Amino acid sequence: MKKKGIVFAAVAVVILAAVIVCDFLFNKTASDTFLAMNTTVSVELTGAKSSDALTKIKEEILRLDEKLLSRTNENSEIYAINNGKAKISDELVTLLTVLKEIENESGGAFCIGVAQLTDLWGIGTENARVPDEAEIEAAIENCFDWTIDYGSKTVHLPEGVKLDLGAVGKGIACDYAYGIVSDRNCKESVVAVGGSVLLDGRGQGPNVSFKVGIRDPLGEANEYCAVLETAPGCVSTSGNYERFFEDESGKRYHHIFDPSTGYPADSGLLSVTVEAQYGTISDALSTACFVLGIEKSLPLLEKYNADAVFITEDKQIITTYGEFQNETITVTNDSYTLGEVK
Ligand code: AMP
Numbered sequence: 001m002k003k004k005g006i007v008f009a010a011v012a013v014v015i016l017a018a019v020i021v022c023d024f025l026f027n028k029t030a031s032d033t034f035l036a037m038n039t040t041v042s043v044e045l046t047g048a049k050s051s052d053a054l055t056k057i058k059e060e061i062l063r064l065d066e067k068l069l070s071r072t073n074e075n076s077e078i079y080a081i082n083n084g085k086a087k088i089s090d091e092l093v094t095l096l097t098v099l100k101e102i103e104n105e106s107g108g109a110f111c112i113g114v115a116q117l118t119d120l121w122g123i124g125t126e127n128a129r130v131p132d133e134a135e136i137e138a139a140i141e142n143c144f145d146w147t148i149d150y151g152s153k154t155v156h157l158p159e160g161v162k163l164d165l166g167a168v169g170k171g172i173a174c175d176y177a178y179g180i181v182s183d184r185n186c187k188e189s190v191v192a193v194g195g196s197v198l199l200d201g202r203g204q205g206p207n208v209s210f211k212v213g214i215r216d217p218l219g220e221a222n223e224y225c226a227v228l229e230t231a232p233g234c235v236s237t238s239g240n241y242e243r244f245f246e247d248e249s250g251k252r253y254h255h256i257f258d259p260s261t262g263y264p265a266d267s268g269l270l271s272v273t274v275e276a277q278y279g280t281i282s283d284a285l286s287t288a289c290f291v292l293g294i295e296k297s298l299p300l301l302e303k304y305n306a307d308a309v310f311i312t313e314d315k316q317i318i319t320t321y322g323e324f325q326n327e328t329i330t331v332t333n334d335s336y337t338l339g340e341v342k
């Protein structure tokens, strides 16, 4: 009897040790914060291969910025395109194909051919100014007409057009991060690249959800006005508070342009947060929806199976929830009111 008890205790100890070792291995965490893409990147991962995933995510985001997407880094492919060398990698052909499709689907509200406009207004730089009409006209004239030649793997830019992937680079980075954490079976991953965040939790079971604070567009950087509870995916926010300048009369000019007018978009919104399966989509759509305004955004969101939280100038928080998906939102600042699209 005594012997049986000892065996039982030994088995229990072995099982307990195995559970502790497994828990230690599978719940290993890795986190870091670094600068890339002119913003702060923060990574929090859980899983047996989390530290390897973290190293790879860092490498990939820095590579994307330096070698592919930056328009200021002389080693990047976008820089080369903008400076007359048009031959590009298959990787960039694939990305630009997706972006051209979103340009078309958004009716040109999202347009990566806006670099000239961005430079002209200089918002966020010390040269910020309101350009004159003729300059604006010239900058938007052909911005939509850049094309990809699939045979020669080149990009054709019409005279005066240059590419600016500032509206979508951070979302693209989230998609690369997703590939890395998927390959390494991470249990839970939160990768925030500026205003775009990857939330992945496949290892946590089917009903995992994440809480995301939505910044108060009229408050400071650390003030939130709502909390979004959402399934795994990507969330991106575009807001008029990110980069702007004010003229002598106090009128605010922000950095998201309506390519049809050449002026900062004026659709009655302070910010738009979009949730989608992929970061490239959530980031491009947050910019497009900011330009389009609530009503015109709906078909675009539906097309990409995405949802949005619009914050209007009259302090309403309008969601598409119930229309396309089942997320929930809680307003945490009672100077805002919650509404749904009509
Ligand atoms: P986001 O904060 O993601 O909405 O991106 C804004 C940035 O994208 C700006 O700083 C510009 O570099 C660029 N941009 C501005 N307007 C547009 C537009 N309509 N479509 C695409 N990119 C734009």
Ligand code: MG
Residues within 6 Å of the ligand: 166, 167, 168, 236, 237, 238, 282, 283, 284, 285, 286, 287
């Ligand atoms: Mg964007």
